Amino acid sequence: MGTASKALSLLNYFTRSQPQIGLSDMARLSGINKATVHRLMGELADHGFVEQVGAGREYRLGPAFLRLAALREKAVPMRELALAELTKLSGLTGETSHMSLLNGEVLSNLTYSYAHKHGTMVMMEDAEVLELHSTGSGLAVLAFSPAPFVDAILSKPLVARTPETVTDPAAIQALLPKIRKRGMAWSIGGYERDVYSHAVPIFDAGSQCIGAMAVAAPVSRITDELRATIQTELALAARRTTRVLGGFPPDTFPTFSPAEPPAESELT
Amino acid sequence: MGTASKALSLLNYFTRSQPQIGLSDMARLSGINKATVHRLMGELADHGFVEQVGAGREYRLGPAFLRLAALREKAVPMRELALAELTKLSGLTGETSHMSLLNGEVLSNLTYSYAHKHGTMVMMEDAEVLELHSTGSGLAVLAFSPAPFVDAILSKPLVARTPETVTDPAAIQALLPKIRKRGMAWSIGGYERDVYSHAVPIFDAGSQCIGAMAVAAPVSRITDELRATIQTELALAARRTTRVLGGFPPDTFPTFSPAEPPAESELT
DNA sequence: AACCAATGGTTTGAATAATGAACCAACAAG
DNA sequence: CTTGTTGGTTCATTATTCAAACCATTGGTT
Numbered sequence: 001m002g003t004a005s006k007a008l009s010l011l012n013y014f015t016r017s018q019p020q021i022g023l024s025d026m027a028r029l030s031g032i033n034k035a036t037v038h039r040l041m042g043e044l045a046d047h048g049f050v051e052q053v054g055a056g057r058e059y060r061l062g063p064a065f066l067r068l069a070a071l072r073e074k075a076v077p078m079r080e081l082a083l084a085e086l087t088k089l090s091g092l093t094g095e096t097s098h099m100s101l102l103n104g105e106v107l108s109n110l111t112y113s114y115a116h117k118h119g120t121m122v123m124m125e126d127a128e129v130l131e132l133h134s135t136g137s138g139l140a141v142l143a144f145s146p147a148p149f150v151d152a153i154l155s156k157p158l159v160a161r162t163p164e165t166v167t168d169p170a171a172i173q174a175l176l177p178k179i180r181k182r183g184m185a186w187s188i189g190g191y192e193r194d195v196y197s198h199a200v201p202i203f204d205a206g207s208q209c210i211g212a213m214a215v216a217a218p219v220s221r222i223t224d225e226l227r228a229t230i231q232t233e234l235a236l237a238a239r240r241t242t243r244v245l246g247g248f249p250p251d252t253f254p255t256f257s258p259a260e261p262p263a264e265s266e267l268t
Numbered sequence: 269m270g271t272a273s274k275a276l277s278l279l280n281y282f283t284r285s286q287p288q289i290g291l292s293d294m295a296r297l298s299g300i301n302k303a304t305v306h307r308l309m310g311e312l313a314d315h316g317f318v319e320q321v322g323a324g325r326e327y328r329l330g331p332a333f334l335r336l337a338a339l340r341e342k343a344v345p346m347r348e349l350a351l352a353e354l355t356k357l358s359g360l361t362g363e364t365s366h367m368s369l370l371n372g373e374v375l376s377n378l379t380y381s382y383a384h385k386h387g388t389m390v391m392m393e394d395a396e397v398l399e400l401h402s403t404g405s406g407l408a409v410l411a412f413s414p415a416p417f418v419d420a421i422l423s424k425p426l427v428a429r430t431p432e433t434v435t436d437p438a439a440i441q442a443l444l445p446k447i448r449k450r451g452m453a454w455s456i457g458g459y460e461r462d463v464y465s466h467a468v469p470i471f472d473a474g475s476q477c478i479g480a481m482a483v484a485a486p487v488s489r490i491t492d493e494l495r496a497t498i499q500t501e502l503a504l505a506a507r508r509t510t511r512v513l514g515g516f517p518p519d520t521f522p523t524f525s526p527a528e529p530p531a532e533s534e535l536t
Numbered sequence: 537a538a539c540c541a542a543t544g545g546t547t548t549g550a551a552t553a554a555t556g557a558a559c560c561a562a563c564a565a566g
Numbered sequence: 567c568t569t570g571t572t573g574g575t576t577c578a579t580t581a582t583t584c585a586a587a588c589c590a591t592t593g594g595t596t
Contacts, residue, residue, distance in 0.1 A: 069337030
């Protein structure tokens with residue numbers, strides 16, 4: 001791994017739950033020598049990518065990202081375009097919709113839209129991390145990712161987020177052909193209890209899967225009718241999103257047929 | 269300069285007007301060897317900080333910034349807090365207000381708020397770059413920055429954005445003590461014609477100047493009354509913003525006195 | 537106080553990686 | 567067929583990273 005990669009990889013240890021990291025912790029987390037970490041963090045700090053805060057001299061992400069994110073969004077208004085589709089999608093389905101991007105071995109949430117139609121709804125957060133094996137979005141991405149990548153993901157220990165989470169690699173592998181065939185994944189309570197999630201992959205200009213668009217509803221609200229609405233509208237919205245982002249689904253990607261309600265036996 | 273710094277500095281060549289840069293161009297712009305640039309861009313691309321696009325294989329900023337910016341904003345909701353103050357400020361003054369952060373030798377716009385009170389207003393953009401010598405915000409920052417930094421900025425060629433821009437380093441140096449004394453800078457038509465801008469510096473926990481908050485109004489709309497309102501409210505809003513961001517004005521920072529309307533002779 | 541275990545930060549020669557000039561191959565214009 | 571681009575690669579030279587030790591400071595225990 002090159003020096004620049006090392007410096008950049010340090011940034012990945014900052015998370016929502018651990019927004020500040022000290023020097024020694026960072027050296028431990030990254031497995032990189034403390035002296036090197038110190039130098040790298042110093043260079044990152046010089047460019048505003050991290051900043052040192054008060055007492056413990058811990059590091060946290062710096063203000064440079066706000067500027068660069070704005071420039072990125074100006075050049076490629078992914079978030080804006082996705083949000084436009086999500087807003088429509090939430091309106092049509094009455095449920096929370098979101099889009100997430102593949103980032104290494106996890107998905108990170110890009111943006112989301114709530115429907116304020118019901119008293120309860122599935123909550124999302126910006127930059128929320130979604131695992132590939134336990135979420136509908138993750139399964140959608142896995143199904144349309146290269147086999148070596150899938151194998152790498154599934155060969156690692158799979159955390160059970162809920163009692164319903166499927167953690168058997170073989171069982172997950174078995175799901176993928178079905179997802180590939182219908183162009184849509186679903187997951188019931190795999191990530192959070194009582195959340196029924198539908199997800200469709202999103203592709204870039206090279207037909208590589210770069211993320212997923214999804215609709216998440218409380219299990220209790222799901223009916224055949226709502227399921228049909230979600231599936232129809234989500235498939236359309238995701239297809240439009242891929243296109244509007246300049247991407248193309250692979251030639252093998254199916255046109256989702258709404259007249260194909262899932263048998264109870266294939267619910268997952 | 270270390271390897272990591274070189275890689276990070278490459279990111280600064282992407283701008284609003286030049287969002288895509290080829291390998292050779294990047295090598296020229298940065299003065300770094302092409303082979304090195306190639307490797308560094310490859311590493312940046314591996315982490316999603318840049319991506320290569322289609323035909324010319326040019327590079328542009330990658331999607332990783334959206335995630336990291338969201339994490340940063342979650343940890344330190346600068347933008348959100350600033351926007352809350354700006355919204356109030358625009359409401360009270362009826363004019364466009366904005367906040368920008370020092371990034372190297374320029375300010376980059378963090379966020380802004382429009383007042384929809386009049387048919388015309390000063391327009392802003394996210395991540396817009398403001399020069400230190402030609403904007404009210406820039407002068408406010410210069411006045412509260414270390415002398416070596418100010419000297420470094422003013423020793424470089426100063427671009428005249430409009431016929432009104434002051435480009436004489438000595439003349440600008442002469443303004444700074446006055447700005448320090450009153451805790452507020454103003455600029456008339458220095459950056460864009462017909463824009464009258466007031467600006468107050470924002471400080472961090474170490475009383476370092478990190479940016480500025482400003483109100484920009486069309487020159488034609490300025491009256492003594494509006495000027496007094498802007499100055500009073502801006503001074504208060506900026507002070508609240510510094511505090512709410514966890515910062516402290518330096519001990520020497522004056523309490524702006526609204527009962528001190530500028531004589532016409534000190535307009536700049 | 538004395539001690540211990542942390543912390544952030546710095547220093548050392550031996551191991552490792554980055555560097556830059558030259559070099560390809562591909563494409564375009566003349 | 568030259569000339570001048572482009573993105574990308576090679577390899578001896580050069581600079582950086584590594585590990586392990588060491589400081590100075592802090593906070594908690596005995």
